[in-house]
Amino acid sequence: MDLTVWRTFVSVCRLGSLSAAAAELHHTQSAVSRQVAGLEQQLGVVLVERHARGVRPTAAGEVFRRHALVVLNEADRAVRAVCDVRDGVRVRPLAVGATPSLAAGIVPEAIGGLLESESVRWSLLPGLSAQLHDRVVAGDLDVAVVTDAPPGPVQDVRVERRLLGLDEMVVVLPAGHPLAGRGPVGMRALAGEVWAEDNDGSAALLRQWAARAGVGARIDLAAADLPGKLALVATGHAVALVPGVLVRALRSDVVAVALVDPPVRGVHVLTPRRDPHPCAGVLFERLVEVFGGRAGTGGRG
Numbered sequence: 271m272d273l274t275v276w277r278t279f280v281s282v283c284r285l286g287s288l289s290a291a292a293a294e295l296h297h298t299q300s301a302v303s304r305q306v307a308g309l310e311q312q313l314g315v316v317l318v319e320r321h322a323r324g325v326r327p328t329a330a331g332e333v334f335r336r337h338a339l340v341v342l343n344e345a346d347r348a349v350r351a352v353c354d355v356r357d358g359v360r361v362r363p364l365a366v367g368a369t370p371s372l373a374a375g376i377v378p379e380a381i382g383g384l385l386e387s388e389s390v391r392w393s394l395l396p397g398l399s400a401q402l403h404d405r406v407v408a409g410d411l412d413v414a415v416v417t418d419a420p421p422g423p424v425q426d427v428r429v430e431r432r433l434l435g436l437d438e439m440v441v442v443l444p445a446g447h448p449l450a451g452r453g454p455v456g457m458r459a460l461a462g463e464v465w466a467e468d469n470d471g472s473a474a475l476l477r478q479w480a481a482r483a484g485v486g487a488r489i490d491l492a493a494a495d496l497p498g499k500l501a502l503v504a505t506g507h508a509v510a511l512v513p514g515v516l517v518r519a520l521r522s523d524v525v526a527v528a529l530v531d532p533p534v535r536g537v538h539v540l541t542p543r544r545d546p547h548p549c550a551g552v553l554f555e556r557l558v559e560v561f562g563g564r565a566g567t568g569g570r571g
Contacts, residue, residue: 276338278305287324343408363391367402367414370496371513380556412547414540419471434537438514440526444506454528457483466491466508468499475533476511
């Protein structure tokens with residue numbers, strides 16, 4: 271079977287549209303349709319079904335999609351491994367993933383320490399914890415630094431999970447807020463505030479913390495990402511819950527304030543059990559050092 275056709279099918283499933291897949295792959299829609307039809311003929315089953323908004327995989331199509339994704343990832347790894355060979359020696363780059371708050375400070379600082387002792391090319395990919403876990407399993411990432419914020423960690427025997435430490439959340443206020451510069455503050459003092467959130471995990475932590483205080487949290491504003499959430503705070507529209515490890519990297523027009531009985535999340539390092547990167551262990555040691563050094567701003571090693 272032609273792996274190009276497999277890639278087309280996986281793209282169709284991911285995008286839910288023949289036309290969108292054609293645009294992404296720089297094919298015509300008819301060419302994409304023919305490739306999917308040819309694959310169905312080869313396998314002898316219907317792989318996709320059409321609906322009002324596009325297409326979706328059938329039960330058989332979903333089974334094939336999962337296996338095809340594994341094959342395609344391994345094929346890509348094979349190509350990258352060959353390209354990494356120089357003068358008969360493999361020089362393997364280090365692919366690192368991290369949640370946005372961890373990618374904003376702790377991870378780059380730890381990699382800086384790593385480069386003092388190791389010569390390695392590296393890349394950094396921000397993402398949500400579940401997405402990063404999947405990319406470690408797929409072989410796209412050598413190391414991922416994630417959190418156990420709701421919905422919680424995924425248990426997977428293919429991945430080694432090591433606890434880096436605990437991170438206490440803080441509240442971020444506009445610079446002119448009456449509580450700016452004070453602290454720690456309790457949820458009752460913030461009960462009348464409008465909150466902004468950018469992801470379900472952080473929102474769940476906020477609601478749990480408010481419930482412990484016996485009050486509610488008005489999450490009226492939604493942001494697309496962490497910078498958007500901080501922009502809403504800086505312009506006086508809301509306050510926000512953010513990770514303590516992010517405090518050093520905050521913009522200058524917001525103020526972080528410690529909380530009474532704050533929400534806490536665990537920070538974990540994920541590595542694949544199969545074929546771990548030679549530098550993964552050293553990077554973990556550097557992450558431990560950096561995270562422990564931020565104990566005063568939310569990190570507890």
